[in-house]
Amino acid sequence: MEYDAVVVGGGPAGSVTARFAAESGVKVIILERRTEIGVPVLCGEGISQRVDKWNMLEGTRWIASKMDGAKIFSPDGTMVSLSKEMAGNETGYVVYRDIFDQELARRAARSGADIMLNTEVTGLIKTNGKITGIKARRFDEQFEINANIIVGADGVESKIGKWAGINTVLKPYDLETCAQYTLTNIDYNSNYCEFYIGKKLAPGGYIWIFPKGENTFNVGIGVLASLSDSSLPLKLLNKFISNHNELKNGKSIRLLAGAVPVAKPVETVRDNLLLVGDAARHADSITGGGLTTSLQGGKIAGETIGKAVESHRFDKETLSIYETKWKAVFGTKLIRDYIVKEIMLDFDDKTLNMLADSLKDYKFEEFSTLSLVKALVLKHPTLLMRLKPLLKLTDKSLKKA
Amino acid sequence: MVKPKIKINIKICLACGGCISICPQDALSMISSKAYLEDEKCINCGICIKTCPIGAIKEDKK
Numbered sequence: 001m002e003y004d005a006v007v008v009g010g011g012p013a014g015s016v017t018a019r020f021a022a023e024s025g026v027k028v029i030i031l032e033r034r035t036e037i038g039v040p041v042l043c044g045e046g047i048s049q050r051v052d053k054w055n056m057l058e059g060t061r062w063i064a065s066k067m068d069g070a071k072i073f074s075p076d077g078t079m080v081s082l083s084k085e086m087a088g089n090e091t092g093y094v095v096y097r098d099i100f101d102q103e104l105a106r107r108a109a110r111s112g113a114d115i116m117l118n119t120e121v122t123g124l125i126k127t128n129g130k131i132t133g134i135k136a137r138r139f140d141e142q143f144e145i146n147a148n149i150i151v152g153a154d155g156v157e158s159k160i161g162k163w164a165g166i167n168t169v170l171k172p173y174d175l176e177t178c179a180q181y182t183l184t185n186i187d188y189n190s191n192y193c194e195f196y197i198g199k200k201l202a203p204g205g206y207i208w209i210f211p212k213g214e215n216t217f218n219v220g221i222g223v224l225a226s227l228s229d230s231s232l233p234l235k236l237l238n239k240f241i242s243n244h245n246e247l248k249n250g251k252s253i254r255l256l257a258g259a260v261p262v263a264k265p266v267e268t269v270r271d272n273l274l275l276v277g278d279a280a281r282h283a284d285s286i287t288g289g290g291l292t293t294s295l296q297g298g299k300i301a302g303e304t305i306g307k308a309v310e311s312h313r314f315d316k317e318t319l320s321i322y323e324t325k326w327k328a329v330f331g332t333k334l335i336r337d338y339i340v341k342e343i344m345l346d347f348d349d350k351t352l353n354m355l356a357d358s359l360k361d362y363k364f365e366e367f368s369t370l371s372l373v374k375a376l377v378l379k380h381p382t383l384l385m386r387l388k389p390l391l392k393l394t395d396k397s398l399k400k401a
Numbered sequence: 402m403v404k405p406k407i408k409i410n411i412k413i414c415l416a417c418g419g420c421i422s423i424c425p426q427d428a429l430s431m432i433s434s435k436a437y438l439e440d441e442k443c444i445n446c447g448i449c450i451k452t453c454p455i456g457a458i459k460e461d462k463k
């Protein structure tokens with residue numbers, strides 16, 4: 001089999017890459033190990049409403065509920081609230097990730113991309129040191145596909161980068177190890193997504209409650225692997241739920257284990273190769289969210305592949321347009337939030353309570369981590385000194401606050 | 402060859418991929434939706450044991 005480009009992984013990053021490549025006239029195929037796109041769901045399913053502007057998803061079937069805002073609770077229960085009224089009504093959605101992923105795959109297919117399920121990529125083919133295709137297994141059949149470009153969209157456990165010689169191994173302090181229940185039959189009326197932080201509650205991470213509508217909530221936990229221990233996330237999550245007045249009466253309709261990279265992005269381009277989404281370590285280090293960057297990065301990757309195929313050039317230099325562009329769109333945010341993660345890790349529960357207390361009446365202008373980080377720097381410039389240059393805040397603007 | 406001291410209980414594994422992403426030796430992969438260990442690559446560092454959110458990897462005490 002011959003293709004211009006092979007995309008390994010049919011998650012959001014892979015489907016969006018394939019769609020935009022196909023729209024630029026590229027002969028492209030998605031290879032996905034699963035037997036159904038998007039299943040099982042391994043996600044908290046929250047996404048910023050900015051997605052509306054990107055023409056990625058049609059209709060509304062993928063939306064479970066629209067958030068009214070976010071509430072963050074410090075260890076002593078102090079609440080910081082970002083509500084839709086303050087944020088100009090733009091907040092976020094809780095999605096059905098299975099339908100969400102299938103919608104993105106449908107768009108890729110409609111644009112001309114091929115999709116092969118139940119297909120595990122097992123290695124790269126190299127000819128004289130050059131990547132020229134992939135080896136795969138489907139049922140009991142082994143086969144090869146030749147292609148000029150291979151895209152690693154193979155998620156957190158990505159092997160494609162490793163096979164190409166890129167060091168994608170995560171350090172324990174760069175991985176959130178997670179567990180989540182979807183609980184239903186809960187008598188709790190809230191359309192806010194809630195975040196609970198604290199060293200004892202969720203070391204190096206947080207517990208989230210995301211409303212899915214119909215008395216159903218995603219309740220999950222992320223613990224930084226360097227601070228975790230065997231089965232600790234699940235134990236802490238069970239404890240949180242059994243201590244929660246409403247959640248403890250819920251019935252679980254889904255349980256998942258998960259892993260989120262909270263790392264600095266890796267090298268994303270080599271000759272004949274691109275990495276996108278979680279495989280490129282594009283998830284946000286504060287929230288662990290990786291959907292928006294998977295969509296944004298996938299689009300840039302697909303368009304770059306289009307240009308490469310048009311000019312018949314597949315070398316690193318040509319493909320580097322992708323890296324330059326994603327860095328311009330969300331590179332600074334990823335680095336900034338990685339530094340915030342590092343700073344926050346040093347804070348004990350007392351400091352977190354103090355920070356929450358200072359923000360409890362703050363009027364946030366936007367529903368984003370940036371507005372939260374800005375507020376923290378404005379209130380506590382010395383504590384978060386390292387962030388000042390990254391936020392382009394001048395001493396004048398700091399004094400004013 | 403060092404005898405591997407870790408054991409994956411595939412009855413517990415929920416295929417999150419965390420252990421695979423973190424193994425410094427690339428000794429773990431996902432096969433048929435379960436984590437799979439290549440014994441000869443493992444250096445028994447134990448990082449994967451601590452990383453598994455649901456306790457599917459244990460020390461092999463045998």
Ligand SMILES: Cc1cc2nc3c(=O)[nH]c(=O)nc-3n(C[C@H](O)[C@H](O)[C@H](O)COP(=O)(O)OP(=O)(O)OC[C@H]3O[C@@H](n4cnc5c(N)ncnc54)[C@H](O)[C@@H]3O)c2cc1C
Pocket residue numbers: 008009010011012013014031032033034038042043044045046047119120121122153154155156158159178179180220257258259260276277278279283288289290291292294
């Ligand atoms: C518990 C949890 C909660 C999260 N909550 C949120 C949230 O609320 N909001 C948010 O924005 N993000 C969240 N994330 C992160 C988000 O899920 C990821 O960033 C996102 O899925 C990345 O998309 P992707 O396409 O890069 O990878 P994935 O969605 O992981 O897709 C990778 C695909 O590649 C396939 N694959 C892997 N290896 C191979 C192979 N060798 N051959 C063939 N196929 C292969 C896999 O089967 C998979 O389908 C969460 C993650 C977890 C674990």
Ligand code: SF4
Pocket residue numbers: 407423424425426427428429438442443444445446447448449450
């Ligand atoms: S013990 Fe260390 S080397 Fe062995 S599989 Fe686990 S993480 Fe890899």
Ligand code: SF4
Pocket residue numbers: 257409413414415416417418419420421435436452453454455456457458
């Ligand atoms: S960390 Fe645990 S649940 Fe996740 S893949 Fe590894 S063994 Fe399975």
